[in-house]
Amino acid sequence: MCGIAGILQPQNTTPIDKSLLARMNGIQSHRGPDDDGFFYGPGIGLAHRRLSIIDLSGGHQPLFNEDGNVCVVFNGEIYNFQELADELVAKGHIFKTHSDTETIVHAWEEWGTACVEHFRGMFAFAIWDQPNQQLFIARDRLGIKPLFYSVLADGSLIFGSELKVLKQHPDLPRAIDHRAVEDYFTFGYIPEPKTIFEGVFKLEPGHYLLLDQQLKLTPKPVQYWDITLSGQSLTLEDTQRELADRLKEAVKVRMVAEVPLGAFLSGGVDSSAVVALMSELQDTPVNTCSIGFDVKAFNETEYAQKVADRYQTNHHSGTVSQDDFDLIDKLADLYDEPYADSSAMPTYRVCELARKHVTVALSGDGGDELLAGYRRYRWHLNEDSVRNKLPYRLRRPLFGFLGKAYPKLDWAPRFLRAKTTFQSMAFDSVEGYHNTMSIMRQDARDALFSDQLKQKLNGYSSLEVFRHHEGSAPSDDPLKKIQYIDMKTYLVGDILTKVDRASMAHSLEVRVPLLDHKFVEWAFNADSKATLQGSEGKYCFKKSLEPHLPHDVLYRKKMGFAVPLVQWFRGPLREKLRESLLSGIMVECGLFNQDTMTTLIDQHASGRRDNSAALWTLMMFAAFMQKNAA
Numbered sequence: 001m002c003g004i005a006g007i008l009q010p011q012n013t014t015p016i017d018k019s020l021l022a023r024m025n026g027i028q029s030h031r032g033p034d035d036d037g038f039f040y041g042p043g044i045g046l047a048h049r050r051l052s053i054i055d056l057s058g059g060h061q062p063l064f065n066e067d068g069n070v071c072v073v074f075n076g077e078i079y080n081f082q083e084l085a086d087e088l089v090a091k092g093h094i095f096k097t098h099s100d101t102e103t104i105v106h107a108w109e110e111w112g113t114a115c116v117e118h119f120r121g122m123f124a125f126a127i128w129d130q131p132n133q134q135l136f137i138a139r140d141r142l143g144i145k146p147l148f149y150s151v152l153a154d155g156s157l158i159f160g161s162e163l164k165v166l167k168q169h170p171d172l173p174r175a176i177d178h179r180a181v182e183d184y185f186t187f188g189y190i191p192e193p194k195t196i197f198e199g200v201f202k203l204e205p206g207h208y209l210l211l212d213q214q215l216k217l218t219p220k221p222v223q224y225w226d227i228t229l230s231g232q233s234l235t236l237e238d239t240q241r242e243l244a245d246r247l248k249e250a251v252k253v254r255m256v257a258e259v260p261l262g263a264f265l266s267g268g269v270d271s272s273a274v275v276a277l278m279s280e281l282q283d284t285p286v287n288t289c290s291i292g293f294d295v296k297a298f299n300e301t302e303y304a305q306k307v308a309d310r311y312q313t314n315h316h317s318g319t320v321s322q323d324d325f326d327l328i329d330k331l332a333d334l335y336d337e338p339y340a341d342s343s344a345m346p347t348y349r350v351c352e353l354a355r356k357h358v359t360v361a362l363s364g365d366g367g368d369e370l371l372a373g374y375r376r377y378r379w380h381l382n383e384d385s386v387r388n389k390l391p392y393r394l395r396r397p398l399f400g401f402l403g404k405a406y407p408k409l410d411w412a413p414r415f416l417r418a419k420t421t422f423q424s425m426a427f428d429s430v431e432g433y434h435n436t437m438s439i440m441r442q443d444a445r446d447a448l449f450s451d452q453l454k455q456k457l458n459g460y461s462s463l464e465v466f467r468h469h470e471g472s473a474p475s476d477d478p479l480k481k482i483q484y485i486d487m488k489t490y491l492v493g494d495i496l497t498k499v500d501r502a503s504m505a506h507s508l509e510v511r512v513p514l515l516d517h518k519f520v521e522w523a524f525n526a527d528s529k530a531t532l533q534g535s536e537g538k539y540c541f542k543k544s545l546e547p548h549l550p551h552d553v554l555y556r557k558k559m560g561f562a563v564p565l566v567q568w569f570r571g572p573l574r575e576k577l578r579e580s581l582l583s584g585i586m587v588e589c590g591l592f593n594q595d596t597m598t599t600l601i602d603q604h605a606s607g608r609r610d611n612s613a614a615l616w617t618l619m620m621f622a623a624f625m626q627k628n629a630a
Helices: 018-026 081-090 101-118 178-187 236-253 269-281 301-310 328-335 344-355 375-387 392-405 419-425 429-437 442-448 451-457 463-470 478-488 490-504 517-523 539-545 565-570 574-581 594-606 612-629
Strands: 002-008 035-041 044-050 070-078 121-129 134-139 148-151 157-160 200-202 207-212 218-223 261-264 287-293 314-320 360-362 509-511
Touching: 002 018, 002 070, 002 121, 018 035, 018 044, 035 070, 044 070, 044 121, 070 101, 081 101, 101 121, 101 134, 101 207, 178 429, 178 442, 178 451, 178 490, 178 612, 236 269, 236 517, 236 539, 261 269, 261 344, 269 301, 269 539, 287 301, 287 344, 301 314, 314 344, 328 344, 328 490, 328 612, 344 490, 375 419, 375 429, 375 478, 392 419, 419 429, 429 463, 429 478, 442 594, 463 478, 478 490, 490 509, 565 574, 565 594, 565 612, 574 594, 574 612, 594 612
Parallel strands: 261 287, 261 360, 287 314, 360 509
Antiparallel strands: 002 044, 002 157, 035 044, 070 121, 121 134, 134 207, 148 157, 148 200, 207 218
């Protein structure tokens, strides 16, 4: 895995500032500690940091074509590089290395922008074509690898693998995008294509940019891939029969490496499936790594150990203390913009553990979104069944009133905690799901945001993010629609972002077989009744894996990768929380209602309410603001 960076200046007006590009590249040295490289031409500079995985001696970047006039910098892996190389050699291209990177530059020569359609893998890369004076930048279909970019006031385009790369440029816009603030306090992350800064963007998954030095060719991103349906749903029998074999093939192509390779093993279904299939594909024991907690309610290690014992893996485990909150101040450095998934901390620790033993790790990410594993999907469909029985004109006022009047009973048994359900029932299906997915619901955000921020928002709502993706959803099936929305928002903005930054902080490459685009294209066609049957999510997935995994691993209650925020904010972090939210930059920025923040803290500290999710979201925003102001 690697890091890339670059500058394209218009009209070749001035030479590239080599010291600036060196700083941009150097700030991401954690992504590639093994090597660095630069290319400079009139008005163009490309940079690369390398983590050596394939062709250790011959994969230096930037890498050029035979004539030396087309070059590429690349972050990721192309899993079908050998068959692509064979095809390109047959067409007359000459290869000088055995690296997957070289297939990219020759594929560009052969197919132009359509080259991305030939790649199977995870990638973010930039190609400079000197004869045609074109810069081509692309990101993989599912967004496993990141890419940030901005067009500056002088017309220059800058890009990099992390936002901190762009922040090295003195002319990068630093004004806060207030719409991104609304999005963040809804979702806990800032969804593509926005970043926290106005005029700075993430290239969306499955998109590319094509530019010349006048930035005239295609200044707007072009979509080259999306999740679609074939028109013929796969039955439970179809899916169950083929799924394990198709997933095994996706695992197999990700096991090519010239460095130590292993897998994360949480004890959940997805990572256990990946480990089981890896074990069947290699003769030596798989290296596996898991992190547990010293609080039983958060600990899954006994299930990880069951899988490790069954397949006799070379298993490494660690334990995170319930008081392991030393990472909090590091998170702002890792993520560069507000990010509020607290499981980033144990994810950081498992990557830290894994890197002691391997350089490449396979993960089980993506299974819940692709195969309907989240409990919230079942709840959403139950709500939809009620929505379909009551006319909107009756449902909106009835449940709207109940949503406002019903108390927030965080302390009560789950069946009595109905406030969010009542709120969601007043909406249509997608707005209801948006309400369910909100860390802070609309009424809570209204109370938190200052009049100044509300004025800046000018009526903007984070619901627009879901509405945008709803318009592109390939099906009206209510389950498929919210799965699609999750894969465009939560999967890329939260899950994949978390894993990329945590793993790259330790120079660890993570590969994601469940997000192999061929597997995704097939599995997304599974009938909704095959993926979610009764109360059992990922049903066809689990049935297919019954020969490979213990029953209690497949069918136990999902735990997740949580941390004990409730206790932290009532104990060891109580004063840190109050200090970070009620003084300094959080007061001076003028974005928030101070009385609301005080109330949230006091309610939580007293035990009257569980406001931990909102407080963590605020604390991470404060950490970003403090770092950004420095």
